[in-house]
Amino acid sequence: xxxxxxxxxxxxxxxxxxxxxxxxxxxxxxxxxxxxxxxxxxxxxxxxxxxxxxxxxxxxxxxxxxxxxxxxxxxxxxxxxxxxxxxxxxxxxxxxxxxxxxxxxxxxxxxxxxxxxxxxxxxxxxxxxxxxxxxxxxxxxxxxxxxxxxxxxxxxxxxxxxxxxxxxxxxxxxxxxxxxxxxxxxxxxxxxxxxxxxxxxxxxxxxxxxxxxxxxxxxxxxxxxxxxxxxxxxxxxxxxxxxxxxxxxxxxxxxxxxxxxxxxxxxxxxxxxxxxxxxxxxxxxxxxxxxxxxxxxxxxxxxxxxxxxxxxxxxxxxxxxxxx
Amino acid sequence: xxxxxxxxxxxxxxxxxxxxxxxxxxxxxxxxxxxxxxxxxxxxxxxxxxxxxxxxxxxxxxxxxxxxxxxxxxxxxxxxxxxxxxxxxxxxxxxxxxxxxxxxxxxxxxxxxxxxxxxxxxxxxxxxxxxxxxxxxxxxxxxxxxxxxxxxxxxxxxxxxxxxxxxxxxxxxxxxxxxxxxxxxxxxxxxxxxxxxxxxxxxxxxxxxxxxxxxxxxxxxxxxxxxxxxxxxxxxxxxxxxxxxxxxxxxxxxxxxxxxxxxxxxxxxxxxxxxxxxxxxxxxxxxxxxxxx
Numbered sequence: 001x002x003x004x005x006x007x008x009x010x011x012x013x014x015x016x017x018x019x020x021x022x023x024x025x026x027x028x029x030x031x032x033x034x035x036x037x038x039x040x041x042x043x044x045x046x047x048x049x050x051x052x053x054x055x056x057x058x059x060x061x062x063x064x065x066x067x068x069x070x071x072x073x074x075x076x077x078x079x080x081x082x083x084x085x086x087x088x089x090x091x092x093x094x095x096x097x098x099x100x101x102x103x104x105x106x107x108x109x110x111x112x113x114x115x116x117x118x119x120x121x122x123x124x125x126x127x128x129x130x131x132x133x134x135x136x137x138x139x140x141x142x143x144x145x146x147x148x149x150x151x152x153x154x155x156x157x158x159x160x161x162x163x164x165x166x167x168x169x170x171x172x173x174x175x176x177x178x179x180x181x182x183x184x185x186x187x188x189x190x191x192x193x194x195x196x197x198x199x200x201x202x203x204x205x206x207x208x209x210x211x212x213x214x215x216x217x218x219x220x221x222x223x224x225x226x227x228x229x230x231x232x233x234x235x236x237x238x239x240x241x242x243x244x245x246x247x248x249x250x251x252x253x254x255x256x257x258x259x260x261x262x263x264x265x266x267x268x269x270x271x272x273x274x275x276x277x278x279x280x281x282x283x284x285x286x287x288x289x290x291x292x293x294x295x296x297x298x299x300x301x302x303x304x305x306x307x308x309x310x311x312x313x314x315x316x317x318x319x320x321x322x323x324x
Numbered sequence: 325x326x327x328x329x330x331x332x333x334x335x336x337x338x339x340x341x342x343x344x345x346x347x348x349x350x351x352x353x354x355x356x357x358x359x360x361x362x363x364x365x366x367x368x369x370x371x372x373x374x375x376x377x378x379x380x381x382x383x384x385x386x387x388x389x390x391x392x393x394x395x396x397x398x399x400x401x402x403x404x405x406x407x408x409x410x411x412x413x414x415x416x417x418x419x420x421x422x423x424x425x426x427x428x429x430x431x432x433x434x435x436x437x438x439x440x441x442x443x444x445x446x447x448x449x450x451x452x453x454x455x456x457x458x459x460x461x462x463x464x465x466x467x468x469x470x471x472x473x474x475x476x477x478x479x480x481x482x483x484x485x486x487x488x489x490x491x492x493x494x495x496x497x498x499x500x501x502x503x504x505x506x507x508x509x510x511x512x513x514x515x516x517x518x519x520x521x522x523x524x525x526x527x528x529x530x531x532x533x534x535x536x537x538x539x540x541x542x543x544x545x546x547x548x549x550x551x552x553x554x555x556x557x558x559x560x561x562x563x564x565x566x567x568x569x570x571x572x573x574x575x576x577x578x579x580x581x582x583x584x585x586x587x588x589x590x591x592x593x594x595x596x597x598x599x600x601x602x603x604x605x606x607x608x609x610x611x612x613x614x615x616x617x
Contacts, residue, residue, distance in 0.1 A: 035482065059478060061505070062505075069471070070470070070472045070506065071471050074472040074476040075476075077460055077476050078483065079406055079479060079485075098471070102468055105452075106453055106454070
């Protein structure tokens with residue numbers, strides 16, 4: 001286990017799409033099989049640099065997401081390594097059956113890149129929010145689901161997806177976050193990262209919620225409460241051993257994600273600990289369609305903040321003590 | 325994953341040689357015989373499984389037989405050879421016709437066909453590329469195979485590969501929007517190595533296509549999407565062979581194959597109820613007798 005603190009100035013935050021673009025170009029230079037496929041999203045997928053260097057290897061199918069994913073599967077069948085990139089809601093919602101049948105069930109190695117995930121498109125509204133992606137894709141067999149947190153983990157996710165033998169889905173973060181994952185952190189299916197040790201409770205967090213979980217743990221430490229912070233970039237397959245250890249060793253869990261509570265990471269954790277190690281549990285996420293507001297506002301609206309996490313830890317500790 | 329039947333694959337190589345190098349009349353006779361055997365096997369499979377889509381299986385048979393018997397550059401003993409021609413059955417519910425054809429070519433042993441849709445069989449009701457050699461992508465939900473075929477043709481272009489890609493679509497399936505997305509992509513890119521064949525039997529599950537949602541003028545639609553369009557008798561092997569010739573002008577090729585649902589079994593022909601009705605024992609006997617003539 002690694003025990004670390006935030007290694008960058010918390011004021012410095014980054015949009016991970018730049019890393020996505022850089023890493024994809026690096027891979028394309030190394031391997032002629034790497035192609036990018038998009039749906040009129042060259043700009044929003046940050047693929048203009050890729051297109052400039054590899055004009056033939058950027059396939060824009062136009063505004064046609066079902067075709068987008070099917071074409072990706074066909075490119076994989078023809079020996080290419082397609083990175084299929086589109087805004088998360090359209091990639092996973094419109095083309096869900098293509099993801100299931102053409103990629104996962106067929107075993108075509110397609111890297112599905114959900115851009116601007118979660119509520120990153122804030123004011124554009126729930127049509128443009130991708131908060132159901134984790135629920136939908138966790139339900140699809142043979143399809144790892146990755147939610148990288150910061151620049152380093154985004155890079156690791158892209159590298160892993162490139163090397164993996166089958167298809168996978170990964171969120172490409174847009175909402176700016178600080179760098180919080182140590183460069184030597186493990187990255188792989190069923191692997192988690194312990195970002196902070198603790199004994200009284202564990203916060204399991206992904207994506208935008210990781211830096212907020214660390215901030216909550218810092219605030220709770222000042223109150224004399226010791227909180228472990230666990231990051232599970234693989235929502236599926238989950239690091240079940242680490243989650244069950246956290247339940248056993250700290251006795252209370254809070255899960256925080258920028259996704260609907262119906263079926264995402266929280267549901268995965270609840271299913272696991274409910275069956276194997278029941279402990280007091282609070283799930284933080286999105287409920288219902290979001291109101292109008294920018295991404296920061298909406299995270300606050302749903303209590304997806306350091307203070308929201310801090311309060312949830314107090315709640316699970318209260319449940320623990322009342323159960324005794 | 326099923327494995328090749330080498331003796332049958334050797335016979336298939338001889339058939340391929342004969343249909344490609346011989347006289348057109350000889351090819352016609354060989355393909356007609358193959359169609360008859362494939363059709364009989366389909367009826368026996370559906371009889372054994374008591375499940376299947378017999379009408380569409382019998383309408384698409386001559387298309388599949390012509391492609392595998394004389395057109396596609398494939399090797400059943402090396403089904404994942406990187407330079408192989410790609411064949412995609414987008415109308416995946418006609419899996420029995422595909423399986424019967426693949427077994428006839430030696431992709432796997434004929435006896436496997438007896439397990440069609442039985443518990444734990446590799447031969448599911450819809451084809452699975454992870455279990456059945458010769459299957460390129462898993463189809464079943466309609467409107468899926470065509471975009472995948474477009475991707476395959478794009479990969480050939482990107483890699484300098486000289487394989488061709490052929491996708492067979494149901495006509496009712498052309499009501500799926502994803503197919504028109506794919507048609508537009510292929511037309512835009514001028515994917516001349518791609519051939520799309522529409523099994524135009526004019527019936528879908530519940531009614532005639534034109535009573536459900538009008539497809540005509542179907543050839544004009546394909547042409548408008550940037551395709552070289554050929555309309556052909558889908559039960560005439562010689563005419564199909566000609567229609568499956570390469571693109572003449574750099575556009576992808578659409579072959580609208582006019583067919584009869586239930587072809588070859590008079591009491592099934594052009595009757596909507598035989599979409600997935602299962603024949604009783606007497607009907608099976610009558611069908612096999614008629615197909616064996």
